[in-house]
Amino acid sequence: MNFLLYISEKTNPFQSIIVLSGAIFISSFFVISERRAVKRFLITLISISLILAFYLNIYSFISIGSFSNFLLSFENLQMIEVSIIIFSALNLLFFISMYGIDNSHFIKILSLFLFSTICAIFLAIARNFLLIFVTLVIFILVIFQLITALNLKIDRIRPYIMGYFLRPILTAILFFFGFSLFYGATDFKDFSQILQSEYISNPLIALGLIIFGVAVYLYFFLFPFQGPYMKLVKRNELSSNAVIWFSYFPVGIFMLMKLDGLYSFFIEKNNLYASIFLIIAFICILAGSIGAFKTNSIRRIISFLFLFFIGIFILNISMFSAGIITRLSMAWFNIANTLLMMFSFIPIYSIFSSIEKSTDSDSISNIRGFGRSNIYMGINLTVIFLSWLGFAYHIGPFIKYFSGTNFLEIGVINVILLLVIAIAFIFLLINAFRIIIQFFKKPLTGVVEKIVFPRFLYIYVTFFTLVILIAAIWGLLEILNVDIGIMNFKITELSF
Amino acid sequence: MGVFGIFYSRDIISVFISYQFIIISAVINFLNFSQFLYQSSLWDKIFIIFGITSLYFLMFCIIYYIYLKLDILDKEALYRDFKLFKITRSDWWGEDNI
Numbered sequence: 001m002n003f004l005l006y007i008s009e010k011t012n013p014f015q016s017i018i019v020l021s022g023a024i025f026i027s028s029f030f031v032i033s034e035r036r037a038v039k040r041f042l043i044t045l046i047s048i049s050l051i052l053a054f055y056l057n058i059y060s061f062i063s064i065g066s067f068s069n070f071l072l073s074f075e076n077l078q079m080i081e082v083s084i085i086i087f088s089a090l091n092l093l094f095f096i097s098m099y100g101i102d103n104s105h106f107i108k109i110l111s112l113f114l115f116s117t118i119c120a121i122f123l124a125i126a127r128n129f130l131l132i133f134v135t136l137v138i139f140i141l142v143i144f145q146l147i148t149a150l151n152l153k154i155d156r157i158r159p160y161i162m163g164y165f166l167r168p169i170l171t172a173i174l175f176f177f178g179f180s181l182f183y184g185a186t187d188f189k190d191f192s193q194i195l196q197s198e199y200i201s202n203p204l205i206a207l208g209l210i211i212f213g214v215a216v217y218l219y220f221f222l223f224p225f226q227g228p229y230m231k232l233v234k235r236n237e238l239s240s241n242a243v244i245w246f247s248y249f250p251v252g253i254f255m256l257m258k259l260d261g262l263y264s265f266f267i268e269k270n271n272l273y274a275s276i277f278l279i280i281a282f283i284c285i286l287a288g289s290i291g292a293f294k295t296n297s298i299r300r301i302i303s304f305l306f307l308f309f310i311g312i313f314i315l316n317i318s319m320f321s322a323g324i325i326t327r328l329s330m331a332w333f334n335i336a337n338t339l340l341m342m343f344s345f346i347p348i349y350s351i352f353s354s355i356e357k358s359t360d361s362d363s364i365s366n367i368r369g370f371g372r373s374n375i376y377m378g379i380n381l382t383v384i385f386l387s388w389l390g391f392a393y394h395i396g397p398f399i400k401y402f403s404g405t406n407f408l409e410i411g412v413i414n415v416i417l418l419l420v421i422a423i424a425f426i427f428l429l430i431n432a433f434r435i436i437i438q439f440f441k442k443p444l445t446g447v448v449e450k451i452v453f454p455r456f457l458y459i460y461v462t463f464f465t466l467v468i469l470i471a472a473i474w475g476l477l478e479i480l481n482v483d484i485g486i487m488n489f490k491i492t493e494l495s496f
Numbered sequence: 497m498g499v500f501g502i503f504y505s506r507d508i509i510s511v512f513i514s515y516q517f518i519i520i521s522a523v524i525n526f527l528n529f530s531q532f533l534y535q536s537s538l539w540d541k542i543f544i545i546f547g548i549t550s551l552y553f554l555m556f557c558i559i560y561y562i563y564l565k566l567d568i569l570d571k572e573a574l575y576r577d578f579k580l581f582k583i584t585r586s587d588w589w590g591e592d593n594i
Binding site: 184 | 502515519522530534537540543546553554557561565566573580584586588
């Protein structure tokens with residue numbers, strides 16, 4: 001037992017990575033196999049390894065505590081980020097297995113997928129500039145290979161894949177340039193050290209941050225540069241869309257969260273930066289929500305809503321800089337937003353992609369009357385869509401901040417912030433209710449056709465609905481100050 | 497020059513050359529700062545080696561994909577009429593018809 005504890009202590013932040021590497025090692029023996037039994041065995045093995053990695057990640061943190069050296073930093077926030085990455089990987093495995101099991105390269109795809117997960121974990125726990133940069137580049141590379149492998153049979157998509165990945169390459173190159181400027185400003189090799197040092201006001205740091213900002217903007221394909229992303233998502237194979245949404249985007253968000261402290265410092269100092277951030281957040285939110293409203297393609301609606309949620313992350317940074325929320329609240333808001341994205345979009349996409357597969361079209365008219373024919377799924381999805389109401393927690397800090405102050409004393413920037421948040425919330429609700437209304441409308445033909453889903457999908461969606469319901473009830477009870485006395489743990493008072 | 501090239505070039509080769517300009521400028525930054533500020537420390541060399549290797553590996557994969565997988569017509573389009581930041585109306589308004 002002591003020996004096991006010794007090993008556990010020595011391999012502290014790497015336990016999940018070791019388990020996933022083991023899974024890659026075993027699957028590499030079966031790479032050329034095309035037998036269905038082998039594929040099923042590997043799916044089971046990888047699922048078990050991901051669940052084990054998820055457990056070990058949390059267990060090791062609770063038992064051994066945080067870890068930090070010159071390359072890595074594994075604390076509360078990183079533990080949660082790694083958990084989110086592994087959780088989304090588990091769901092991606094479900095998508096890849098559902099739509100790609102007949103692919104002759106399925107086992108290679110699984111290995112690539114695991115490798116991308118390991119890169120994402122490294123990026124989340126990386127602290128040193130070198131490790132951050134190298135893992136980011138390798139992550140983009142592996143995602144590129146994964147998407148090309150998933151779309152191997154679709155000829156018409158190839159120029160679009162190429163067009164899409166030319167942008168993340170530019171992101172990586174701009175990061176390289178940004179790090180060179182940081183190196184000029186100070187020889188510190190870590191964002192938090194720079195934040196605490198006296199070199200923080202160096203103009204090279206400001207220039208490097210602007211370049212990082214442009215790089216991140218290009219990484220997320222924010223407005224008006226979303227063209228390649230929209231085109232790829234529209235033509236992509238179903239599971240590769242899930243890879244982009246549930247692996248590529250969250251990793252970018254974690255990358256942005258590494259930089260938010262530095263951004264906040266400069267925004268606080270200079271009103272110009274604050275205005276730029278606000279305008280970007282405003283444009284992203286508005287373009288995302290209006291774009292989603294103007295299209296009838298489900299894939300495009302989800303893509304636009306993802307851009308909308310990225311805008312919310314930028315808004316969080318602006319809110320922190322304007323003094324409306326604290327740094328802890330900002331980290332909590334970002335994590336809560338990521339979780340909200342994951343827990344709502346994964347079940348929604350699992351159902352919508354199944355509908356698309358059975359109808360061969362991604363038009364919103366396909367879901368018309370869906371809630372009448374599949375009542376259980378309809379109710380589940382309605383609950384999931386209503387979970388976006390949880391987004392209203394952004395309004396709480398505003399009310400606290402503005403209560404007791406004269407409206408004229410609030411300031412122009414804060415009024416704009418208030419306006420942004422109001423518009424964002426209204427459009428999000430419009431988009432959610434637009435889909436819910438489609439669910440319960442009468443179908444055009446008058447005949448309600450029931451779509452038969454696999455039984456597993458029912459359990460899968462029910463799990464997400466239950467998690468959302470429990471979180472909602474728990475949060476509501478805490479807000480209303482009702483103590484049910486089950487757990488000595490408050491969901492609204494988590495801190496990092 | 498790199499940024500100018502990325503925005504104004506009309507073929508994929510120029511885009512890649514523009515990328516290289518930015519990479520080279522970053523390398524010059526690293527080497528100069530190391531030489532004049534930090535007494536030729538080893539850190540910049542390590543960063544350059546790892547950074548350049550991973551970046552070129554990524555770019556190599558994309559170029560290899562273009563040469564191996566793209567049709568002749570698509571390749572022609574890349575050499576004659578390609579813009580990295582092409583903005584069309586269908587990207588954010590209405591439908592994108594395939």
